[in-house]
Amino acid sequence: xxxxxxxxxxxxxxxxxxxxxxxxxxxxxxxxxxxxxxxxxxxxxxxxxxxxxxxxxxxxxxxxxxxxxxxxxxxxxxxxxxxxxxxxxxxxxxxxxxxxxxxxxxxxxxxxxxxxxxxxxxxxxxxxxxxxxxxxxxxxxxxxxxxxxxxxxxxxxxxxxxxxxxxxxxxxxxxxxxxxxxxxxxxxxxxxxxxxxxxxxxx
Amino acid sequence: xxxxxxxxxxxxxxxxxxxxxxxxxxxxxxxxxxxxxxxxxxxxxxxxxxxxxxxxxxxxxxxxxxxxxxxxxxxxxxxxxxxxxxxxxxxxxxxxxxxxxxxxxxxxxxxxxxxxxxxxxxxxxxxxxxxxxxxxxxxxxxxxxxxxxxxxxxxxxxxxxxxxxxxxxxxxxxxxxxxxxxxxxxxxxxxxxxxxxxxxxxxxxxxxxxxxxxxxxxxxxxxxxxxxxxxxxxxxxxxxxxxxxxxxxxxxx
Numbered sequence: 001x002x003x004x005x006x007x008x009x010x011x012x013x014x015x016x017x018x019x020x021x022x023x024x025x026x027x028x029x030x031x032x033x034x035x036x037x038x039x040x041x042x043x044x045x046x047x048x049x050x051x052x053x054x055x056x057x058x059x060x061x062x063x064x065x066x067x068x069x070x071x072x073x074x075x076x077x078x079x080x081x082x083x084x085x086x087x088x089x090x091x092x093x094x095x096x097x098x099x100x101x102x103x104x105x106x107x108x109x110x111x112x113x114x115x116x117x118x119x120x121x122x123x124x125x126x127x128x129x130x131x132x133x134x135x136x137x138x139x140x141x142x143x144x145x146x147x148x149x150x151x152x153x154x155x156x157x158x159x160x161x162x163x164x165x166x167x168x169x170x171x172x173x174x175x176x177x178x179x180x181x182x183x184x185x186x187x188x189x190x191x192x193x194x195x196x197x198x199x200x201x202x203x
Numbered sequence: 204x205x206x207x208x209x210x211x212x213x214x215x216x217x218x219x220x221x222x223x224x225x226x227x228x229x230x231x232x233x234x235x236x237x238x239x240x241x242x243x244x245x246x247x248x249x250x251x252x253x254x255x256x257x258x259x260x261x262x263x264x265x266x267x268x269x270x271x272x273x274x275x276x277x278x279x280x281x282x283x284x285x286x287x288x289x290x291x292x293x294x295x296x297x298x299x300x301x302x303x304x305x306x307x308x309x310x311x312x313x314x315x316x317x318x319x320x321x322x323x324x325x326x327x328x329x330x331x332x333x334x335x336x337x338x339x340x341x342x343x344x345x346x347x348x349x350x351x352x353x354x355x356x357x358x359x360x361x362x363x364x365x366x367x368x369x370x371x372x373x374x375x376x377x378x379x380x381x382x383x384x385x386x387x388x389x390x391x392x393x394x395x396x397x398x399x400x401x402x403x404x405x406x407x408x409x410x411x412x413x414x415x416x417x418x419x420x421x422x423x424x425x426x427x428x429x430x431x432x433x434x435x436x437x438x439x440x441x442x443x444x445x446x447x448x449x450x451x452x453x454x455x456x
Binding site: 012018149 | 204205206208248270273279296297298299300301322323324325326369370398400422423454
């Protein structure tokens with residue numbers, strides 16, 4: 001099995017690459033749209049702004065290939081942080097921006113959702129498992145993961161796997177068929193994060 | 204619920220971990236990469252690496268070492284030292300750091316903060332502010348403690364927040380390496396004026412000092428001497444703090 005990390009100039013890709021290698025899987029960073037089809041599973045990482053991320057994905061002509069492999073061919077995808085957020089219809093950072101539209105939901109600022117705590121939401125926060133799912137296999141309820149975000153996804157409960165609390169409830173992981181996503185950074189979350197990535201790769 | 208963080212800060216000089224007192228008298232403590240590996244194996248919450256040579260010498264950034272460090276850290280990693288422009292900051296992030304810490308350049312071009320923030324989001328930027336008391340007045344100090352600035356640290360924290368930093372690392376030079384406790388009065392004054400997470404640095408000598416800082420509602424404490432020169436460890440600190448109802452992170456089990 002070959003794992004591809006979709007690169008859209010979204011910052012540090014070393015950590016995620018290293019974990020996948022340590023777990024004994026073949027992994028490459030994908031920069032060209034034509035390479036996408038050669039992989040079996042994908043990681044969509046991301047830090048930065050929603051609008052900038054979408055702009056770069058469009059500029060690099062990645063949308064059609066991502067669509068083809070994820071929606072039509074139903075290959076597995078794990079979106080991380082901003083990489084999860086852009087899976088939804090719309091983001092509200094710097095005005096409204098259309099996302100990849102694989103999932104129904106909007107990405108909103110924590111402040112507009114009523115969060116009165118220190119922002120950005122930076123640090124280790126526990127996850128509360130709402131639904132049994134392979135993504136959280138062998139991960140205990142209340143395990144801490146590392147978050148670094150100002151925005152969060154809002155969507156139907158039907159795809160929510162875990163939530164976390166930061167002044168308001170935050171959707172911290174979601175899954176719908178072959179599309180999985182986490183708001184936190186498993187690649188920065190020590191052993192718990194490694195377990196989660198291993199769950200994704202083994203599934 | 205968010206956890207209070209305990210962050211070892213590693214001062215980096217020519218591939219060695221060094222430790223100073225009041226920003227001088229630096230001595231070598233250990234090999235840098237080895238120290239990083241040990242902290243990572245001990246599952247610390249986060250690490251801050253500050254290159255203390257890069258500001259003064261007109262050295263170029265050692266991006267290869269940043270990548271090497273990053274590959275050995277499975278928790279968030281902040282790098283600071285010698286970032287002189289927006290491009291430097293991006294290079295550091297692309298080399299594997301999760302956050303960049305900007306210090307001296309803030310006094311030259313404060314807009315570096317919003318430039319980076321627009322590109323990567325504010326969560327990747329730490330404004331690092333060193334200060335000391337000079338003739339009865341608190342002043343910011345840059346260039347590894349060498350250059351006194353006219354800015355008042357509290358006002359400067361507010362400005363950095365406005366300009367888009369995601370966290371503030373506040374360091375009391377007068378306390379650094381003294382192990383006499385954090386500057387609680389300053390923490391309280393800054394906390395009343397800014398809303399981004401505060402990491403406090405300079406003066407930790409015991410777990411009790413960390414407890415006092417957390418009671419003043421900082422998001423994180425940073426320490427180095429205590430972990431280099433005493434038997435105290437981040438794990439020990441967490442145990443102590445947990446017993447006193449501070450919400451710290453449990454290691455993965």
